[in-house]
Amino acid sequence: MNPPLPRTPALTSRLPKVGTTIFTVMSALAAEHGAVNLGQGFPDFDCDPALVNAVTRAMxxxxxxxxxxxxVPALRQAMAAKMQALYGLACDANTEITVTAGATQAILTAILSVVQPGDEVVVLEPCYDSYVPNIELAGGVAVRVPLTPGSFRPDFDRIASAITPRTRALIINSPHNPSGMVWSAADMQQLQDLLAPTDVLLISDEVYEHMVFDGQVHQSVARYPGLAARAFIVSSFGKTYHVTGWKVGTVVAPAALTAEFRKVHQFNVFTVNTPMQHALASYMDNPAPYVELAAFYQRKRDLFREGLAATRFRLLPGQGTYFQCVDISSLAVPERDLPEGDFCQWLTREMGVAAIPLSAFYGDGFDQRVVRFCFAKKDDTLREALKRLSRL
Known part of the structure; x- marks a missing residue:
């Protein structure tokens, strides 16, 4: 008689509503159909060879x-110098800056370090897809507040209404993924005034901080003492230096918050790739790569927007990031009436260009006939995508 086959024990999922991300789905579909992948947000061009050489030297x-x-102390000191120079924030490299395994780990760690079971965390939708699962892993409750449809500007009346005695934290993101909206100085001042009488903490996702266009200035939380005193400020070397696969970021926070952050950090990653940290520290001696990044991406944005303007896509404002959103409701194809997700699959299969539906960034799948393209691509890649999209 054969012994019984081994059985995997049953379990209850910690994230029962989570499946494969839309980014993975659309990238796989793009590869299957030979489509130009403007869906997932990563460059298709190389970083500065000097940065790669710096990693080799460090090894x-x-x-x-x-x-x-x-x-690495040198990298934390370089970040402290940058925060002072750009935003006027004096922070202690030893007690207020932590190097992380990218921004996604930084956000998860910040949430796990301060959110207790039952605490509420306000998120502004559409939002990056890791925020809500991170809150749920901490046992918290996500309170979703929509940004204004079309402009994606913060609605402070709604934010104020969402804050209760149970609110532990608020997550903001500027420049904003997926919309490309950029918070203004007036927005930040209003947020500072709103939070001043509360004990609400702030998690500020600023990974696109150097991609702000048309002469605007990035309004980092670091510029506002009343916000910086309660905030985890998240940055990404991957976004800034075209090395998203390196997964290296930083969190700047007051010493008391950093102490709690590091308690979690030491047990979920402990530390981050050593030679890359040394390379980044030496590369930061020259501020030009991040100072000039806005002009680099604004040129790509303008090239892409000019091409899209010749189609029946309706361009939404693109103030920052490397994403461009468009309204699909005026297209002269019947597929425009498909749900956004189905439209993006059709666009990938039939037009050969992959995009991401904005509905994927809402908990309820809110469909407003808007999709997102990534223009962090070679000019030839963008021109090929525009050639295919011109058929619309």
């Missing part, structure tokens, strides 16, 4: 073992 110099848990 050859023997920087291949564990670094300190908070990050």
């Amino acid at each position: 050859q110099a023997g920087h291949n073992q564990y670094p300190p848990m908070p990050g």
Whole structure:
């Protein structure tokens, strides 16, 4: 008699509503159909060879073992100097800056470090898809507040109404993924006034901080003392230096918040790739790559918008990030009436260009006939995509 087959024990999912992300789905579909992938947000061009060479030098110099848990001191000091120079924030590299395994880990760690079971965390939709699952993993309750449809500007009356005695934190994101909206100085001041009488913490996702266009200035939380004193400020070297696969970021926070952050950080990643930290520290000696990044991406944005303007897509404002949103409701194809997700699959299969539906960034799948393209691509890639989209 054969023994019974091994059985995997039953379990209850910690994230029962989570499946494969839309980014994975659309990238796989793009590869299957040979489509130009303007869906997932990553460059298709290389980073500066000098940065790669700096990693090689760091490896050859023997920087291949564990670094300190908070990050290589030279990189934390370089970040402290940058925060002071750009935003006027004086922060202690030893007690207020932590190097993370990218921004996604940084956000998860911030949430796990301060959110207790039953705490409420306000998120502004549409929002990056990791926010709500992170809150749920901490046992918190996500309170969804919509940004204004069309402009995607914050609605402070709605934000104020969402804050209760149970609110532990608010997550904001500027420049905003997926819409490209940028918070103004007036927005930040209004947020500072709103939170001043509360104990609500702030998680500020600023990974696109150097991609702000048309002469605007990035309004980092770091510029506002009343916000900086209660905030985790999240940055990404991957976005800034075209190395998204390196997964290296930072969190700047007051010492008391950083102490709690590091308690979690040391047990979910402990520390981050050593030679890349040393390379980034030396590369940051020259601020030009991030100072000039806005002009680099604004040129790509303008090239892409000019091409889209010749189609029946309706362009939405694109003030920052490397994303461009368009309204599909005026297209002269019957598929315009499909749900956004189905439209993006049709666009990938039939037109050979992959996009992301904005409905994927809403908990209820809110469909407003808007899709998102990524223009962090070679000019030839963008021109090929525009050639295919011109058939619409």
